[in-house]
Amino acid sequence: MEPLPAADIADLLEQISSAQRRDLLHLWSGEIDGEILSEIDESIREEVIENLPRKVLTDAVRELDTDDVVDILEDLEEPQQEIILGALEIADRVAVEQAMSYPENSAGRLMQRETVAAPEHWTVGEAIDYLRSAEVLPDQFYHVILVDPRMHPVGNVTLGRILSAKSETRMRDIAEEMFRTIRATEQESEVAYLFNQYHLISAPVVDGSDRLVGVITIDDAMNVLDEEHEEDILRLAGVGEGSLSDSWIETAKQRFPWLFVNLLTAILASGVISLFEGTIEKIVAVAVLIQTLVIGLTTDARWDARWNPQGARRSANGWGPVLVVIFALFMGVGSLTGGLAYVLQRFFGGLG
Structure with missing residues (x-):
């Protein structure tokens, strides 16, 4: 399975x-x-x-960024959490434990602690020298975060602008115009909304003192958005929060109440339709009216392009279709008006 991407191997498992x-x-x-x-x-x-x-688990966990480790820990029992925390280096363990101290489903748990920050007074040349000499950098990052002496984020500079600017250019002069910080206590749903609304690629996360504590990237925000959409669809279907490991009995218990309600509403709807069956048959003429209007008002050129593309003879219908459309219009309006009048008469007559 080695040639397969990690996502495909996970799907197989x-x-x-x-x-x-x-x-x-x-x-x-x-x-x-x-x-x-x-x-x-x-x-x-x-x-x-x-x-x-144990060794395989230890090596696997040490490869992950802090946000991925936190995502794994959230779904595990305490004994498994201790095993994974014990496999981390001291600095990474402290960062993960600090992230776990934030409320569940908050930006503090979503963020990664590995950031790339630079003083706002640096030049592009100084920033590039720093990036080249740094021993450890995140595997993927999109911005260099500009900070003031108190570690307050004041701007973002994309890697593209850094590479295209002259070395003597001040970093703050090429910072992006759109810049937003996110509180560590902010809800994940609000974070996903901000990324989607303002087309963010990454955003720094700050604590209660507005100090830089991490960064959230677009892939993490989109994962939250996908999960929320999936939950909404499951609720609409009455499925609930099922999982791949649920047995068919557990799944049936979750779905039975909603399916039973759907059955009752279907029976009720069929009863209502049977009461007004005659009226509905008259209103069917409205559908015929609409289709007739579409066909009759289609130009000859468009008609030939759709229905007669290979024909040698071009259509030339003249006034015939127009007269048919006018006749269908009168018939449809009459049927619709009569049908509505009949339904209203039956309804208010029954109330009386």
């Missing part, structure tokens, strides 16, 4: 049964890395972690 997953991890556990672990669905992630050797 999610689709097979629990027994097959356990056997596969026993044979192939040495190839599980941090990227695969972060891609696995949260409903089976704990099971996968339990079946991984």
Whole structure:
């Protein structure tokens, strides 16, 4: 499975049964890395972690950014959390524990602690020298965050502007016009809205004193947006928050109340339709009217382009279709008016 991307390997682990997953991890556990672990669905992630050797789990977790580690820890029981925290280096463990101290579903848990910041008075040349000499940089970042002496974020500079500017250019002179900071206590849903509304790529996160504590990137914000959309669709369908590991009995229990309500409303609707069956048959003429209008008012050129593209003879219908449309219009309006009058008469007559 080595040529497969991490997301595809995670999908494979999610689709097979629990027994097959356990056997596969026993044979192939040495190839599980941090990227695969972060891609696995949260409903089976704990099971996968339990079946991984301690060394494999340790190596996989150390590859992850702090936001991915926090995302994994949120879905685990305390014993598994301690195993993962114990595998981290001291600095990373402190950062993860600080992130876990923020409220659930907040920006503090969504952010990554690894940031690239520079003093606002630096030049482009100084920033490039710093980036080249830094021992550790995030694997992916989009902006250099400008900060004042108190570590307050004051602007963002994209990597593209840094590379295209002259070395003596001040960093603050090429900062982006659109700049927003996010409170660490802000709700994830509000963060996703800000990214979507203002087309943000990344945004610095600040604490109660407006000091820089992390950064949120667009991939994390879009994950939140996708999860919210999925939850909304599931609620509309009456499915609830099911998971891949749920048995068919549990799934049936979740769906039965909503399906039962749908059955009752369908029975009620069929009863109402049966009471006004005759009226509905008359109103069907409205559908015929609309279709006739569309066909009759279609120009000859458009008609030939759609229905007679290969024909040697071009259409030339003249006034015939127009007269048909006028006749259909009178018939449709009459049927509609009569149908509505009949329904209103029956309704108010029944009330009387």
